[in-house]
Amino acid sequence: MAPTRGSSKGASSGGASKGPSKGPKGSKPSGMSSSSRVSKPSSKKNVKRPPPQEVKSKARTAPENLARKKKRVYTEAELDLPKLNQITPVGVVKPKGKKKGKVFVDDQEGMMTILAMVNAEKEGQIESKMMKARQLEEIREAKKAEAEARMKEKKFKLDAVKDSIRNKKKNKGGNDRAAESSPASSKSGSKSAKGKRKSVSFA
Amino acid sequence: MRELTEEEAKVLFSKLANYTGRSLNNLIAPPEGEQTERHVFRLQGSRVYYLPLRLANYATSIPRANLLSAGTIIGKFTKTMKFRLHITALSVIAPHSRYKVWIKANGEMPFLYGGNVLKAHAARWSEDCPEHSGVVVYSMNDEPLGFGVTARSTAEAKKLEPTGIVVFRQADAGEYLREEDSLFTA
Numbered sequence: 001m002a003p004t005r006g007s008s009k010g011a012s013s014g015g016a017s018k019g020p021s022k023g024p025k026g027s028k029p030s031g032m033s034s035s036s037r038v039s040k041p042s043s044k045k046n047v048k049r050p051p052p053q054e055v056k057s058k059a060r061t062a063p064e065n066l067a068r069k070k071k072r073v074y075t076e077a078e079l080d081l082p083k084l085n086q087i088t089p090v091g092v093v094k095p096k097g098k099k100k101g102k103v104f105v106d107d108q109e110g111m112m113t114i115l116a117m118v119n120a121e122k123e124g125q126i127e128s129k130m131m132k133a134r135q136l137e138e139i140r141e142a143k144k145a146e147a148e149a150r151m152k153e154k155k156f157k158l159d160a161v162k163d164s165i166r167n168k169k170k171n172k173g174g175n176d177r178a179a180e181s182s183p184a185s186s187k188s189g190s191k192s193a194k195g196k197r198k199s200v201s202f203a
Numbered sequence: 204m205r206e207l208t209e210e211e212a213k214v215l216f217s218k219l220a221n222y223t224g225r226s227l228n229n230l231i232a233p234p235e236g237e238q239t240e241r242h243v244f245r246l247q248g249s250r251v252y253y254l255p256l257r258l259a260n261y262a263t264s265i266p267r268a269n270l271l272s273a274g275t276i277i278g279k280f281t282k283t284m285k286f287r288l289h290i291t292a293l294s295v296i297a298p299h300s301r302y303k304v305w306i307k308a309n310g311e312m313p314f315l316y317g318g319n320v321l322k323a324h325a326a327r328w329s330e331d332c333p334e335h336s337g338v339v340v341y342s343m344n345d346e347p348l349g350f351g352v353t354a355r356s357t358a359e360a361k362k363l364e365p366t367g368i369v370v371f372r373q374a375d376a377g378e379y380l381r382e383e384d385s386l387f388t389a
Contacts (some may be wrong), residue, residue, distance in 0.1 A: 115231060119225060127334065
């Protein structure tokens, strides 16, 4: 293609005879030639054009052609794939465009902010621990007090029962004494009751 | 030897904050009155060192493989990114300790041989100390011997029987001898 085109526009290469095609001087036609030829609109004639340039198609092995053209890259979100069907598992997706490697903290301010955060967290934890311990202690104390009160009550009841039994016995004894003062028949009765008491004797 | 990342710094400080109070700030930024040089934390392998910045800068001229140690070893990061304090960190922790336990002379040896602190051995301890919090263990003449974690809160410990454990040992000065081979090498 290129050589043929070049030959058709021979003006540039060998056109010493054909003046008009080249340069501002050549554009001014001599009288003869202009009348004989088919007239063209003057505006077109006067148009200045840049010199035609040869367009060469580049070889396949040229670096421009070797470099692959950028294809449009679809993000996974655009593809609208089901989550389990993606290349990267869920949760392993790394943020794109983020700097690789570690971020170091070496300046005092950075360290101090981290330390302040950690300290606040720790103090909160300790405070909550203390609160919890205090509450538990209170509960324990309350339980202890309750148990003590219950024990006291039990003891009181027991004492009351003991007293009542003692009183009964005393009363019985009192009755007996009262009975002693009553007529002799009753006396003998009481004596007989006493006489019934078992006794052990060794021969 | 490199600086710590943000995450590593956080893990390290939260461990140190177990044992120390607010004055831990002094480790990073010394109080204004004192004219001491700036100290920094550096990571070499999995171990964290605490050293003056001047020394840390010198250390950059030594290849990583050849650098054995520089400054004070604070401890090491485990593979699960937890931090383990070494006994060598005691000198860093002790001046800033939050809770303290003093042990009697007859309890020193059992502790230095790797035992926990029993109630019978504890002479006195800080008030209002919750359970499972870090404490520094001192001898009766105020020498730091090691550190550990409280087994009971102060109130509960008072009611404990004499053979009950008050502090679980984490590190003690006896490790300088017992762990001599592995304490300073990776």
